[in-house]
Amino acid sequence: xxxxxxxxxxxxxxxxxxxxxxxxxxxxxxxxxxxxxxxxxxxxxxxxxxxxxxxxxxxxxxxxxxxxxxxxxxxxxxxxxxxxxxxxxxxxxxxxxxxxxxxxxxxxxxxxxxxxxxxxxxxxxxxxxxxxxxxxxxxxxxxxxxxxxxxxxxxxxxxxxxxxxxxxxxxxxxxxxxxxxxxxxxxxxxxxxxxxxxxxxxxxxxxxxxxxxxxxxxxxxxxxxxxxxxxxxx
Numbered sequence: 629x630x631x632x633x634x635x636x637x638x639x640x641x642x643x644x645x646x647x648x649x650x651x652x653x654x655x656x657x658x659x660x661x662x663x664x665x666x667x668x669x670x671x672x673x674x675x676x677x678x679x680x681x682x683x684x685x686x687x688x689x690x691x692x693x694x695x696x697x698x699x700x701x702x703x704x705x706x707x708x709x710x711x712x713x714x715x716x717x718x719x720x721x722x723x724x725x726x727x728x729x730x731x732x733x734x735x736x737x738x739x740x741x742x743x744x745x746x747x748x749x750x751x752x753x754x755x756x757x758x759x760x761x762x763x764x765x766x767x768x769x770x771x772x773x774x775x776x777x778x779x780x781x782x783x784x785x786x787x788x789x790x791x792x793x794x795x796x797x798x799x800x801x802x803x804x805x806x807x808x809x810x811x812x813x814x815x816x817x818x819x820x821x822x823x824x825x826x827x828x829x830x831x832x833x834x835x836x837x838x839x840x841x842x843x844x845x846x847x848x849x850x851x852x853x854x855x856x857x858x859x860x861x862x
Contacts, residue, residue: 633674636660637667638682650735664693679705691723698724702788704745714824721831726790744817748793764799766862785839794832798860807857
């Protein structure tokens with residue numbers, strides 16, 4: 629039996645029941661609440677491996693919950709919401725969400741995204757096998773992708789799972805021009821349906837720069853290649 633724990637925060641009864649039934653059939657252990665305070669308590673007590681955040685009566689509270697979790701954990705977070713506009717997506721990703729699925733949805737797609745994101749949280753496929761060791765050094769930065777740890781000038785910098793996988797992919801492809809679509813396929817595991825989807829990459833690149841670069845507006849490592857995407861240099 630799958631012992632993976634998933635915490636679901638949302639207030640749409642019918643949707644929540646659909647998601648719970650789907651997860652239970654796949655063997656996941658699920659915990660559901662419609663209250664942010666209860667969700668924090670469940671998170672601390674049950675130590676889930678993944679969080680799904682649905683729609684709440686107070687829309688801003690789901691963003692606040694995501695931001696709160698990000699201050700204490702890099703656990704994968706999926707937004708499951710009826711809001712499909714790009715502003716809502718960008719806000720969720722900026723606050724630390726790993727994926728964003730718009731309702732209505734196919735249960736098969738939800739399961740595929742959950743499976744993919746849990747695998748990414750453990751290790752990035754086809755990358756770890758190519759490393760001679762698990763660490764990488766560049767200009768005062770020590771990166772251990774296996775432990776998901778970065779130290780900059782001897783100070784620990786926490787990374788989310790998606791940030792770890794993104795940095796790993798960039799490091800493993802140092803010196804190569806990488807399109808946003810290629811990064812999205814490699815790190816997020818799906819082909820972008822529109823240019824708006826590729827904004828996900830820009831948001832997470834900005835988050836990495838803020839953590840790693842001395843001057844994020846004038847980066848030394850993660851460079852923007854106009855009209856293409858990004859390039860990592862050391």
